Amino acid sequence: MGWHLIRGYALLVYVFMFLPVAVVVLLSFNASQFGSFPITGVSLRWFGELAQNEAILRAFRTSIILGLLTALISTTLGVLASLALVRYRVPGENVISTLLIAPILVPEVVLAVALLLFLNFLGVNKSFGLLLFGHVIFTLPFVILVVQARLMAIRRDVEEAAMSLGASPVQTFFQITLPLMLPAVLAGALFAFTISFDDITGTLFWKPGGVETVPTQIFAMLRNSISPEINALGTVMIVMTVGLPLLGAAAARILSKKSGT
């Protein structure tokens, strides 16, 4: 009896989480002029308008380039640091771990202000570069946490076994370490990309005038009223940010199956 109650409650919580999102998707296919209820018919019209909207396409380009560069840098730094923490006994490991995840512990607004003011003092104005620095610094802790968790699962003795059987360090890296590490690297990169792609709190502080990412573009459009285009854009973003990690998880699974772990 109690269990049924809990299950019903949990179901309601899930509905609460998904209902608003479902409504966004539903309304994005609405043919009605105003993009709100009642739904008058099914149409792809708003997606068509979206594809014509120069500002949104520009925002998409900016977000994707920013996300890719952030993922690249953040993952490089994160994987190196994680290797050090997982593979070696480092004196003061706890302190270092805390330092490395400090960007999550500082409220993002404060991080945004500090970075903006400091880099401005150094002569770096609001620019794409500032955005990139900002995104790297606050995605880094997430990458480290994800990659570290995955790296723990790789056992060092597999490498040692390869070496003791006569493999050179190069062979060992390519045939053992890299395939085992790849899922962790990909997971970290994907995480960094998604967080960067989604960020608005810091981005609003760092972006130069006239440059918009997808979230800041949506935010700017909300100032007027909620247009059907925003719902369509929301649907596209949901597909991107949910579909990509799912694909990534699937890819990681296949990769790790192939490498036999």
Next chain:
Amino acid sequence: MPPIFTILIIYLLNENHLPKVPSNPNCLTATLRDILMSIEARERRQPWILLSPALTAITLLLFVPLLFIVVYSFWLRTATGADQSGFFLDNWREALSDPFYRDILLFTLKIAAITTLVCAVMGYPAAYFIARSRGNKAVLLLLLMLPFWISYIIRTMSWINILGVSGALNTFLIWTGVISEPIQMLYNQTTVILGLVHFLLPFMILNVFVSLDGIDVTLEDAATSLGATRWEAFVQVTLPLSLPGLAAGGLLCFVLAAGTYITPLVLGGPTDAMFANLVYEAIITQLNWPLGSALSLMLLAVLGLLVMIYNRYLGMAQLMKGLG
């Protein structure tokens, strides 16, 4: 993929430091000692080589900037041109004594506290359900993680579709005849909290789940077999054991809620500004950077104090578990 190349280069560079074993057996012991020492030195040095890029980035892009705004908060804003450097207490006097700032700080803490409480009440049973359900835990967790991946701004604005004047709820109520004119349900304190709960609930559920999942189910069975009712077993055994997860989730919810300015801008009315909105106003709208620095540091101090109290009693490990 360049990250992989970088890792490869560093890896190979370091593997090649291994000295070659000499052919002359006479000096073997000495060389052995050298080899051991050099391996040891390498083992000591290598992690620092690997850590240095990340630590440098965090130092230059987080710690130094934080110290810089401490200095900046004592500068003075001038009407034209650059801010005047020096040691002025004006910003701090304004930030600490003006009741306007104090009221908004208290309002912010109140909103964050209510949000955290609602998250706990909604999240705990859901997490318990996932942790104790048989078989499909992974799917249930994955479902829960999906909203995590959906854009924050989309999730926030999605409530306008539901509660707006021409939103789902108003349309439904008019259709059923309960009301004849749409009512304005948006842009108040309640909708700000609603948006925050919707954003933060997965953090709470995940943390509680991690904690509950680590508790041996048979403990509860043992308690019931010793005469406790299921409810007593839960309250006296499971609940206390899961408190660290609840605390970690609570801390995350509170800190994230108290640091937001987007949700009040999208779902709040004109009087629902939170502390981070003041920071945004000072920095972006008024371009009063010295005052903005002082306000940022105030927010950091209040929330940092919470994190420190948490760390003192519970440690960071639990928090890491839930984030990873």
